[in-house]
Amino acid sequence: MLFKLSGGTVYDPENGIDGQVRDVWMQGGKVVAEPTGGVRPDRELDVRGYVVMPGGIDMHCHIAGPKVNAGRKMTPEMKRFDPICRRTDVTRSGTAGPVPSTFTTGYMYSQMGYTTAFDAAIPGLLARHAHEEFADTPQLDKGFFVLFGNNHYVMDRIREGEHEQLDAYCSWMLESAKGYTVKIVNPGGVESWKQISRMSMQQLDEPVPSFGVTPRAIVRELAAASDRLKLPHSVHIHCNNLGIPGNWETTQHTMESLEGHRGHFAHVQFHSYDGDPNDPRSFRSATSRLVDYVSAHPEITVDVGHVNPGQTLSMTGDAPFSQHLFRLTGNKWFTADCEQESSCGVIPIEYRPEKSLIHAVQWAIALEWYLLMDDPWRCAMTSDHPNGGAFYRYPEIIALLMDRELRRDTMARLPHGLAERTDLADIDREYTLFEIAVITRASPARILGMKHKGHLGVGADADVTIYTPNTDRRLMFERPRWVIKGGTIAAEDGDIREEVFGETLFVEPGYEDEALPGIKDWFEDHYTIRFRNYGVDEHEVAQPRVVPCDSPQDGPAVASHDDGDASGA
Numbered sequence: 001m002l003f004k005l006s007g008g009t010v011y012d013p014e015n016g017i018d019g020q021v022r023d024v025w026m027q028g029g030k031v032v033a034e035p036t037g038g039v040r041p042d043r044e045l046d047v048r049g050y051v052v053m054p055g056g057i058d059m060h061c062h063i064a065g066p067k068v069n070a071g072r073k074m075t076p077e078m079k080r081f082d083p084i085c086r087r088t089d090v091t092r093s094g095t096a097g098p099v100p101s102t103f104t105t106g107y108m109y110s111q112m113g114y115t116t117a118f119d120a121a122i123p124g125l126l127a128r129h130a131h132e133e134f135a136d137t138p139q140l141d142k143g144f145f146v147l148f149g150n151n152h153y154v155m156d157r158i159r160e161g162e163h164e165q166l167d168a169y170c171s172w173m174l175e176s177a178k179g180y181t182v183k184i185v186n187p188g189g190v191e192s193w194k195q196i197s198r199m200s201m202q203q204l205d206e207p208v209p210s211f212g213v214t215p216r217a218i219v220r221e222l223a224a225a226s227d228r229l230k231l232p233h234s235v236h237i238h239c240n241n242l243g244i245p246g247n248w249e250t251t252q253h254t255m256e257s258l259e260g261h262r263g264h265f266a267h268v269q270f271h272s273y274d275g276d277p278n279d280p281r282s283f284r285s286a287t288s289r290l291v292d293y294v295s296a297h298p299e300i301t302v303d304v305g306h307v308n309p310g311q312t313l314s315m316t317g318d319a320p321f322s323q324h325l326f327r328l329t330g331n332k333w334f335t336a337d338c339e340q341e342s343s344c345g346v347i348p349i350e351y352r353p354e355k356s357l358i359h360a361v362q363w364a365i366a367l368e369w370y371l372l373m374d375d376p377w378r379c380a381m382t383s384d385h386p387n388g389g390a391f392y393r394y395p396e397i398i399a400l401l402m403d404r405e406l407r408r409d410t411m412a413r414l415p416h417g418l419a420e421r422t423d424l425a426d427i428d429r430e431y432t433l434f435e436i437a438v439i440t441r442a443s444p445a446r447i448l449g450m451k452h453k454g455h456l457g458v459g460a461d462a463d464v465t466i467y468t469p470n471t472d473r474r475l476m477f478e479r480p481r482w483v484i485k486g487g488t489i490a491a492e493d494g495d496i497r498e499e500v501f502g503e504t505l506f507v508e509p510g511y512e513d514e515a516l517p518g519i520k521d522w523f524e525d526h527y528t529i530r531f532r533n534y535g536v537d538e539h540e541v542a543q544p545r546v547v548p549c550d551s552p553q554d555g556p557a558v559a560s561h562d563d564g565d566a567s568g569a
């Protein structure tokens with residue numbers, strides 16, 4: 001079907017289109033060039049006066065796998081009080097709250113205009129579970145990052161300096177799990193905690209007990225391996241010492257440890273704290289120093305991990321941090337170990353910036369990151385869903401970024417002391433619609449190395465969101481007029497019109513067969529399951545799509561794609 005969107009006001013930053021009136025033509029799930037010779041479309045939607053953007057992309061969230069299920073099971077009291085989409089002829093009944101059921105997750109992203117999402121922390125051992133949940137999550141293209149930063153085999157190879165075997169293992173693991181990139185969570189720190197239950201600051205040059213490798217070496221070597229494998233997205237890093245006052249130095253040292261390799265720093269808000277770890281009253285922002293460092297290093301990208309007021313869950317591969325939160329709050333707490341690979345922790349948390357100065361500073365640090373980064377192309381919008389707040393609250397943050405008066409009115413209700421702990425009150429910048437389109441679509445697509453997403457040029461996936469303009473930006477972005485997924489109208493005025501099952505995105509970097517016996521022997525000695533049962537077969541993956549590994553090895557993380565063509569939009 002040839003489908004035409006007529007006369008919309010298009011914001012397509014990747015193709016340099018900033019609010020120009022254009023038609024968008026779609027066919028076979030792709031954006032196509034306007035046909036010549038007066039060909040009529042099979043369907044035409046008049047979108048004159050509406051704002052047209054590519055579908056939204058969430059590059060770091062937690063929507064699949066056992067940790068998410070643990071969160072669902074332990075918070076029955078949170079299921080009812082959050083917005084849930086209205087029933088339509090095509091929807092199934094699900095539960096909401098900060099961790100919605102699988103298909104409700106898809107519906108709620110779709111009704112907000114998002115069409116792609118990546119889960120940021122899946123152990124290879126539990127990849128099959130994540131794929132089964134993906135297969136039950138409509139309206140989205142999906143992928144996940146695989147945990148490597150405390151993996152025993154990885155730490156052994158790094159200690160022994162066996163780069164070829166490290167590359168082969170990363171490649172084999174990504175192919176076995178059908179994962180998208182190498183994820184590091186609290187490098188070495190989780191393993192140290194497992195062994196000695198440590199709760200002090202993890203130093204970057206302090207070796208992990210029994211393994212003799214430092215967090216610095218883990219980051220450097222996995223970043224180098226990811227570049228040698230030419231992964232479309234760089235290594236994806238959750239630094240040591242998340243949430244601890246004074247952790248900004250750890251964050252900057254971790255950035256330095258890349259030694260020029262590409263690296264993405266996740267939920268950087270939680271890693272931008274100045275102050276004394278033992279004195280919460282000293283807590284303050286260190287955002288501007290880290291922004292300066294990131295701005296001077298084009299190989300580094302970030303997503304923010306902002307904080308919304310209200311109840312949510314912390315859900316992380318950083319089990320020591322979950323224990324830290326448990327000690328602070330006394331809330332019910334779930335933790336689990338995942339054999340040689342990783343751990344996880346889940347704990348309810350409530351952000352109360354109007355009562356807690358620390359929560360207010362966290363809220364402000366996130367906004368500082370969005371507003372101080374001159375180059376929005378290296379910054380993506382995330383709340384580390386559900387850690388900083390549920391994904392469906394992104395429009396609240398969009399409204400704050402676009403309106404400095406709204407920020408000031410909000411700050412006036414927050415505790416005294418905020419102004420001297422952050423620079424937020426002095427920032428006048430207001431995001432434009434073009435810049436919002438960058439941080440919610442174009443930059444996550446570029447950072448993830450997906451040339452077929454985040455823009456409306458010829459050949460792009462036909463994922464399009466059409467908004468009714470409104471000076472109330474929260475309302476505008478909460479309920480788009482139409483959401484098109486792969487060329488099909490998936491949602492209309494917030495109601496799901498069609499269940500559209502998207503693709504599963506993963507990589508196949510390739511490895512030599514002679515690397516396998518070494519991995520297999522180690523595996524049979526250490527795991528509770530057989531090697532032959534570990535890998536996920538392609539037939540177990542819903543609508544598999546391989547994204548090519550062709551990133552420049554040492555080039556900037558965010559090289560512009562060159563096969564887009566603005567003529568279609």
Ligand SMILES: [Zn+2]
Pocket residue numbers: 060061062120121266267384387
């Ligand atoms: Zn996360």
